[in-house]
Amino acid sequence: DAGVIQSPRHEVTEMGQEVTLRCKPISGHNSLFWYRQTMMRGLELLIYFNNNVPIDDSGMPEDRFSAKMPNASFSTLKIQPSEPRDSAVYFCASSHTDSGYEQYFGPGTRLTVT
Amino acid sequence: AQRVTQPEKLLSVFKGAPVELKCNYSYSGSPELFWYVQYSRQRLQLLLRHISRESIKGFTADLNKGETSFHLKKPFAQEEDSAMYYCALSRNTGFQKLVFGTGTRLLVSP
Numbered sequence: 001d002a003g004v005i006q007s008p009r010h011e012v013t014e015m016g017q018e019v020t021l022r023c024k025p026i027s028g029h030n031s032l033f034w035y036r037q038t039m040m041r042g043l044e045l046l047i048y049f050n051n052n053v054p055i056d057d058s059g060m061p062e063d064r065f066s067a068k069m070p071n072a073s074f075s076t077l078k079i080q081p082s083e084p085r086d087s088a089v090y091f092c093a094s095s096h097t098d099s100g101y102e103q104y105f106g107p108g109t110r111l112t113v114t
Numbered sequence: 115a116q117r118v119t120q121p122e123k124l125l126s127v128f129k130g131a132p133v134e135l136k137c138n139y140s141y142s143g144s145p146e147l148f149w150y151v152q153y154s155r156q157r158l159q160l161l162l163r164h165i166s167r168e169s170i171k172g173f174t175a176d177l178n179k180g181e182t183s184f185h186l187k188k189p190f191a192q193e194e195d196s197a198m199y200y201c202a203l204s205r206n207t208g209f210q211k212l213v214f215g216t217g218t219r220l221l222v223s224p
Contacts, residue, residue: 003157033212042120042216043158043200056211091158101146101204103212105158 004106006092012112018080021109024073025094033103034067034077035091043091049075082113116141118203120215127191128223135186135218137175137201145203147177147184148212152198161186161199171195191222 005024013019025032033048047057049069057067064083069075079086089110093103117140127133139145149161162170164177164184175186184201201215 035214040216043214045211045213048211093158101148101163101212102160107157 004092004094004104006090006106006109008109009107010110010112012114013082014114015083016081017113018078019082019086019111019113021077021090021092021111023075023077023092023106025075025092026104027073029094029096029104030072031095031097031103032069032075033093033095034075035093037089037091037108046077079111082111084113087111087113116145116203116205116213118201118213118215120199120201120218122218123216124219124221126221126223129193130190133186133188133191133195133220133222135199135201135220137184137186137215139182139184139201139203141182141203141205143205145205147175148202148204149173149175149184149186150200150202150214152200154197158200191220193222193224196220196222 004026007022031050034046036044036046044059046059047067048055052069052072065079067077089108091108092106095103119138121136147164150158151161152158162168173186173188175184177184198217198219200217202212204212
């Protein structure tokens with residue numbers, strides 16, 4: 001298994017543009033998490049899904065952010081419109097209920113909004 | 115509310131010196147505590163969890179409920195220990211939501 005796959009690895013966009021980040025969790029995992037990492041705030045949980053259903057989106061900064069998980073093997077995080085303060089590394093992680101609390105992280109997407 | 119505090123952004127030590135990365139938490143229930151590590155150019159990965167009471171790569175961490183702490187320790191640091199370390203907390207029931215601290219960068223110099 002290649003682990004959690006994220007695309008793109010790097011994204012540079014201009015303020016106001018729509019950005020879509022993609023994640024493919026590990027096959028068989030039933031929970032998926034989106035995190036944002038910044039120097040000032042560290043790792044922040046944005047939203048997580050269990051069995052494709054959003055469970056807690058209280059970490060989503062504002063309405064400009066949205067996330068979907070149409071099936072067990074794919075999720076997207078969308079920012080529309082993007083702003084410079086959204087610049088960060090966005091991580092996706094997945095886990096399985098039976099594996100305890102170990103989350104497996106993807107390589108991250110480094111987003112730069114100019 | 116659950117909160118994890120890592121007071122040091124950077125910890126710099128020499129090879130062979132003891133290391134202690136501090137982690138304090140606040141949670142009214144009975145928590146599960148974890149340490150995750152991110153080596154340069156690698157993915158964030160689980161280092162150890164308090165319930166397993168293991169020593170991984172020479173690191174240990176003891177949950178002190180009285181002091182609400184879960185400090186990570188190693189008696190003799192190695193250069194390959196240089197990485198970003200995150201302490202994380204979860205409830206021991208329900209969904210597996212993790213709350214992370216802001217992280218401590220450990221730099222071990224030769």
